Each structure stands twice: as structure tokens, then as C-alpha cells.
Amino acid sequence: MFESLGNRFSNAFASLRSRGKLSNSDISTVCQEIRQALLDADVALSVVEDFVTRIEVEAKAALLDLQAGTNQAQAIFEIVNQALIELLGSQARRVRLAKVAPTVIMLAGLQGAGKTTLAGKLAKYFADQGDTPILVASDLQRPNAVTQLQVVGESAGIPVFAPQPGNGVGNPVAVAREGIEFAKAKLHNIVIVDTAGRLGVDEELMQEAKDIRDAISPDEILFVVDAMTGQDAVRTAQAFQEGVGFDGVVLTKLDGDARGGAALSIVTQTGRPIMFASTGEKLADFDLFHPDRMASRILGMGDVATLAEQAKKAFSGESAAKMEEKFARGDDFTLEDFLEQIAAMSKMGSMGKILSMLPGAAAMKKQIDNFDESEIVRTKAIVQSMTPAERRDPKVLNGSRRARIAAGSGRQVSEVNSLVERFTQAQKMMKQMRNGKVPAGLPAGMGLPPGASIPPGAFGGMNAPKKGNQPAKKKSRSGNPAKRALEEQG
Numbered sequence: 459m460f461e462s463l464g465n466r467f468s469n470a471f472a473s474l475r476s477r478g479k480l481s482n483s484d485i486s487t488v489c490q491e492i493r494q495a496l497l498d499a500d501v502a503l504s505v506v507e508d509f510v511t512r513i514e515v516e517a518k519a520a521l522l523d524l525q526a527g528t529n530q531a532q533a534i535f536e537i538v539n540q541a542l543i544e545l546l547g548s549q550a551r552r553v554r555l556a557k558v559a560p561t562v563i564m565l566a567g568l569q570g571a572g573k574t575t576l577a578g579k580l581a582k583y584f585a586d587q588g589d590t591p592i593l594v595a596s597d598l599q600r601p602n603a604v605t606q607l608q609v610v611g612e613s614a615g616i617p618v619f620a621p622q623p624g625n626g627v628g629n630p631v632a633v634a635r636e637g638i639e640f641a642k643a644k645l646h647n648i649v650i651v652d653t654a655g656r657l658g659v660d661e662e663l664m665q666e667a668k669d670i671r672d673a674i675s676p677d678e679i680l681f682v683v684d685a686m687t688g689q690d691a692v693r694t695a696q697a698f699q700e701g702v703g704f705d706g707v708v709l710t711k712l713d714g715d716a717r718g719g720a721a722l723s724i725v726t727q728t729g730r731p732i733m734f735a736s737t738g739e740k741l742a743d744f745d746l747f748h749p750d751r752m753a754s755r756i757l758g759m760g761d762v763a764t765l766a767e768q769a770k771k772a773f774s775g776e777s778a779a780k781m782e783e784k785f786a787r788g789d790d791f792t793l794e795d796f797l798e799q800i801a802a803m804s805k806m807g808s809m810g811k812i813l814s815m816l817p818g819a820a821a822m823k824k825q826i827d828n829f830d831e832s833e834i835v836r837t838k839a840i841v842q843s844m845t846p847a848e849r850r851d852p853k854v855l856n857g858s859r860r861a862r863i864a865a866g867s868g869r870q871v872s873e874v875n876s877l878v879e880r881f882t883q884a885q886k887m888m889k890q891m892r893n894g895k896v897p898a899g900l901p902a903g904m905g906l907p908p909g910a911s912i913p914p915g916a917f918g919g920m921n922a923p924k925k926g927n928q929p930a931k932k933k934s935r936s937g938n939p940a941k942r943a944l945e946e947q948g
Contacts, residue, residue, distance in 0.1 A: 462498075462499070463495055463496070463498075463499045463756060464755070464756050464757065464758050466491070466492075466494075466495035466498070467492070467495060467538075467756060467757055467758065468757075468758045469491075470488050470491040470492060470495070471488070471531065471534075471535055471757075473488070473491075474488050474531045474534060474535075475531040475532075477531075479530065480521060480530045480531065480534070481521075482518050482521065485514060485517045485518050485521070485534070486514065488534070489510050489513055489514045489517070492509075492510055492513065492538070493506055493507075493510045496509065496510070496722070499719050499722065500688040500689055500719025500720075501719040501722045501723050502689060502692060502719070502723040502726075502727060504726075505545070505722065505723050505726050505727065508726075509541060509545055512541055513537060513538055513541055516537050516541075517534045517537050520533055520534070520537060535757070538757070539753055539754075539757055542753040542756060542757065543749045543750050543753045544749075545722060545725065545726065546721070546722065546725060546732065546749035546752055546753060547725045547731040547732055547747070547749045548749055549748075549749060549750075550733075550746050550747060550748045550749070551706060551731040551733050552733075552746065553677075553678055553733070554677055554678060554705075555677070556677045559642075559645075559646075559647040560638065560641045560642060560646055560647050560648060560649045561647065561648050561649070561677050561678075562638060562649045562651065562674055562675070562676040562677050562678075563580070563648065563649065563650045563651065563676060563677065563678045563679075563680060564634075564651045564653060564670065564671060564674065564676035564678070564679045564680070565577055565580075565650065565651065565652055565653060565680055565682055565708075566653050566655075566667050566679060566680070566681055566682065566698065566702065566704060567655055567681055567682035567683060567694075567698075568655045568656060568657065568658070568659070568684075568694055569600060569654075569655035569656055569657055570655070570657075570684065571655060571682045571683060571684045571710060572682060572684060572710035572711065572736065573597070573652055573653070573655060573682045574597065574603060574606050574607050574610060574652055575610060575710075575736075576682050576708060576710055576736055576744075577593055577607060577610065577650050577652045578593070578607075578610035578611060578613065578614045578616065578741060579614075579736060579741050579743070579744035580650055580680075580708075580734065580744070581593055581611070581614055581616040581648070581650055582614040582615075582616065582741045582742070582744075583734075583744055583745070584648045585614070585615065585616060589647055589648045590645065590646045590647050590648065591616055591646060591647075591648035591649070591650055592616065592617050592618070592619060592637070592640070592641050592644070592646040592648070592649055592650070593607055593610075593611050593616055593617070593618045593619065593650050593652060594618075594619045594620075594633065594634055594637030594638075594641075594649060594650065594651045594652065595607045595608070595618060595619065595620035595622070595624065595633065595652060596630040596631075596633045596634045596637070596651050596652055596653050596654070596670060597624065597630070597652050597653055597654040597655070598622055598624040598625075598626065598627065598628040598629075598630045598633070598654065599624070599626060599630075599654040600624075600654060600655070601624075601625055602624070602625070603624050603652075603654070604620050604622070604623060604624035604625075605624075607620065607652055608620060613741065614741050617644075617646075619633075619636070619637040619640050619641070620633075621633060621636065630653065630654060630666060630669075630670060631666075631669045631670055631673045634651050634653075634670045634673055634674050635673050635674060637649060637651065638674055651670065651674065651676070653666070653667060653670055654666060659694060659697045659698065659701070664698075664701040664702055667698075667701075667702045668701075668702055671702060671703075678705045678706065679702070679703065679704040679705050679706075680704065680705065680706050680707070680708050680733065680734075681695055681698055681699075681704040681706070681707050681708070681730075682708045682710060683695060683707055683708065683709055683710065683720060683724065684710055684711055685709045685710060685711050685712050685720050685721055686711050687720065688719050688720055689719055689720070689723065691720040691724065692719075692720055692723045692724050692727045692728070695707065695724055695727070695728050695730075696727060696728060699728050699729075699730070704730060705730065706730055706731050706732070706733035706734075707724055707725075707728070707730055707731065707732045707733060708732075708733060708734045708735070708736065709721055709724075709732055709734070709735045709736065709747070710736040711736065712735050712736060712737045713737045713738050713743070721752070731747075732747045732749075733746070733747055734746060734747055735747045735752075790885055791884065791885050792849055792850045792851075793841050793844065793848075793849035793850070793852060793881060794846065794849040794850060796841060796881070796884075797838065797841050797842070797849070800834060800837075800838055836867075836869060836873070837877060839867040839868065839869065840863060840864075840867045840869055840873065840874055840877055841877075842867070843862075843863045843864075843866035843867040844863055848863075852878050852881060852882065855874075855878060860874045860875065860878075
């Protein structure tokens with residue numbers, strides 16, 4: 459969503475860094491560029507003016523304190539980063555759990571904002587943390603809303619309390635009240651109540667929301683906002699805040715191509731934090747909203763923290779431990795390991811989504827956008843056509859073996875050759891990382907689009923062994939299978 463805004467910020471700071479020693483005039487120029495970028499992103503005018511004024515005042519004051527030889531542009535960048543974090547809410551805000559279960563969460567918002575799908579995502583989020591959520595179908599107005607919630611609940615593995623058919627039939631207040639009693643009886647500790655929306659804010663919508671609120675006394679009221687509706691989303695949130703009240707905001711459709719003004723305006727305009735963000739169609743495309751991480755992505759620094767969290771979820775503890783042991787021993791990274799990595803990464807979403815979280819992703823946006831996801835499928839097919847021995851040691855792949863693999867995977871021999879070559883490069887890179895060195899970039903085709911590479915320092919030497927603790931250098935092994943068998947025996 460923030461790609462255009464991120465590019466504008468990147469260009470502004472690139473210009474700033476090229477000037478060396480900065481003057482007040484340089485600061486004013488970059489502030490005007492930031493101001494225009496935010497306005498173009500549909501951020502509210504009052505928010506933009508306050509934001510830019512703060513940056514300009516703090517940046518000019520900082521210039522007086524910065525000593526000669528310091529990186530002035532970086533210091534200004536950090537001021538903007540901190541201001542952006544505060545604009546987005548400063549820190550993540552979690553759901554307040556009730557002292558006595560169940561915790562009741564009421565969802566509200568306009569029709570089309572994605573409340574029903576969001577209800578399923580939120581329920582799964584809690585279920586993954588060991589809670590026992592239940593969904594309550596109190597949207598009895600929208601056609602098939604109850605059925606949709608039941609489908610979403612089934613997909614997420616979450617029970618749904620739906621005693622009324624909906625489609626204009628039933629009392630939503632009674633359903634909400636009965637749903638909580640049912641949750642208590644069945645020992646559900648989280649109750650998520652899906653309420654009706656309208657095409658616009660009207661008295662009927664407000665009154666129904668008030669009645670449900672008064673009947674169930676929710677611990678949290680979350681207002682669900684379609685981030686693609688821009689300033690309309692902010693105005694709707696303000697109207698709902700005045701009429702009913704809410705505790706936090708959930709942004710949906712953050713993966714869309716809208717300009718993102720709602721996300722950057724809504725905290726200031728409503729005085730309520732953004733608590734969750736929905737970034738895709740899958741149930742797993744949902745998480746706690748972290749202002750610092752979002753600011754980092756807007757400013758082109760990636761979101762390595764979220765990427766690491768998603769990787770931790772995707773990679774099983776056993777698989778991760780096995781890979782760590784191999785890494786520590788100095789064993790080679792094999793094509794079998796590569797297959798396991800592909801399977802785990804598929805749980806994290808598309809390759810484009812994963813790459814967009816890396817620092818410097820904006821620089822390879824074109825390659826990411828044009829990346830053919832089916833390339834992963836083709837690569838997987840080639841590796842799966844190899845024998846276990848071939849996957850462990852590609853050195854044994856002579857001409858006849860490569861021809862057999864190509865035929866088995868439905869690919870060309872040239873594609874098999876290319877994969878083996880790229881994999882050999884990836885092996886060398888893994889050895890560099892094992893020795894504490896940061897490689898210049900990943901070979902194209904081993905997970906990255908052609909021509910793209912991970913910027914130097916993206917991983918910062920993470921997981922590299924400490925100095926003095928380097929693994930013993932492995933002896934080279936013979937390419938002759940018979941000789942290698944003798945070597946391994948003794």
C-alpha cells in the first residue's frame with residue numbers, strides 16, 4: 459500500500475544524503491517534498507501540517523548540535539522515523555483481556571469493510587495463541603452474512619453461534635446476549651461478535667450498534683476500516699466514535715493499491731490506536747499492528763522483525779533445530795534442505811510478499827512485481843525428480859542423470875543445469891554466512907527474482923557464530939561416489 463509514499467520518501471532522503479553538509483534551506487526543501495508526498499497519499503491536511511512542522515523544527519534544532527563529520531542526513535532520517543512511529547500510534551496495543559472470562563470483542567463498521575472475514579482472522583489469531591474463541595453471528599441484515607460467517611468459521615476451525623438465519627430475520631441484540639451465555643456454558647474464553655453494517659452511517663446503524671453495546675458490555679469495541687477508502691474511512695470512524703464509541707481500529711485490505719492516507723490519519727483524527735492489520739485474503743494474513751515496523755516499511759527499511767516472526771511460525775521447531783545443527787557442524791546446505799525451505803516458505807505467503815519485507819525492497823520493486831510465482835513450482839519439480847543421493851550431493855549429476863531429471867520434471871536440461879549452477883552459488887553463500895561474512899546478495903532464481911539480490915547487511919550477520927567459535931573447516935569430498943563412500947566409512 460505504501461509503495462508510492464515509500465518511494466517518495468526514499469527519493470527525498472537520497473537527495474538529502476547527496477548534499478553532504480546540510481543547511482536550514484536543505485531541511486525546508488526536504489520538508490516540502492515530504493509534505494507533498496503525504497498530501498498525495500491522501501493524508502488529512504491538518505495531520506500533514508502538524509507532522510511537517512514538527513520535523514522541520516526538530517531537524518533545524520538538531521543541525522545546531524550536530525558536530526562536523528557526523529552523518530547529518532541520517533540524523534534527520536531518524537527524526538522523521540520517530541515522528542512517523544508516533545503518527546501511527548507509538549506502540550502496539552494488545553486486546554485487554556477480561557479479569558473473568560470470556561473477553562467480549564464487538565466488531566463494528568460499514569458494509570464492505572470486511573468485518574465478517576476479519577472476524578474469522580481475529581478468531582484464528584487468538585486460537586493460535588492457545589485461546590478458545592467463538593464467533594457470534596449478530597449481523598442479521600446483510601444477505602447471507604450468517605452463512606458467510608459459518609463458512610469463515612469452518613475454514614478457521616472456529617465454532618459459530620448462529621441461532622437465527624439472518625437475511626432480515628431475527629433480533630441481533632438477543633443473539634449477541636445469548637451468544638455470550640453460550641460461550642460461558644461451553645468455556646470459551648474469547649467471544650467475537652460480528653455486527654451489521656450499512657452502506658453509510660445512518661441512525662438505524664448507530665442505534666443497533668448502541669443496543670448491542672449496552673446489552674453485552676464488550677471489553678473491546680473494534681472499528682473495522684477498509685484502508686482503501688482513504689479519507690472517507692477517517693470521516694466514518696469519527697462519526698462512529700461520536701455516535702457509539704470504539705476502543706481500537708482494525709485496518710483491512712492493506713495489501714491494496716490505495717494511497718494509505720487512512721492509516722496515517724486515523725490515529726490522530728480519532729484518538730484511538732490501530733490494533734490489528736489485515737494484509738491479504740488468507741486467514742493467516744493478519745497480525746498485531748506495530749507502528750515502528752510500519753514506519754520502517756514506509757521509509758524503505760523493510761520489516762525484518764515481522765519476517766522473522768512469520769518464519770518462526772512457518773518453520774517447525776524440529777526442522778529449525780536440524781538446520782541449526784547442520785549449520786554449526788559446517789555441513790553443506792543440500793537440495794533436500796532447499797525443498798524443506800520451499801515448503802515452509804509457502805506457508806508465509808507469496809515470494810513477493812516475503813521479499814517486500816526485506817530492507818531495500820523498493821529498489822527491486824519491478825523485479826518483485828514481475829516475479830513468476832510458478833518458477834518456485836518448476837524448481838520444486840526439478841528437485842523432486844532427483845534421487846535422495848543426488849539432492850544431497852549435486853556433484854554426482856552427470857549428463858545422463860540431468861537428462862533423466864529433466865524428463866521426469868517436464869523441463870529442459872538447460873533448466874536443470876541452471877538450477878544446479880545457482881544452487882552451487884547458494885551453497886558458497888551459506889558457507890560465507892556460517893563464517894560470519896555477509897554475502898553481497900542471493901543468486902537469482904534461488905528464491906529471488908532475476909536481477910534482484912538482498913542488499914548487503916540486510917541480515918546483519920544474524921546467527922553468525924561469534925569470533926573464536928568458528929566451526930571446523932570441512933574436508934573436501936571426492937566427486938567419485940565409490941571413493942566418497944570409502945571416505946565416509948573411515
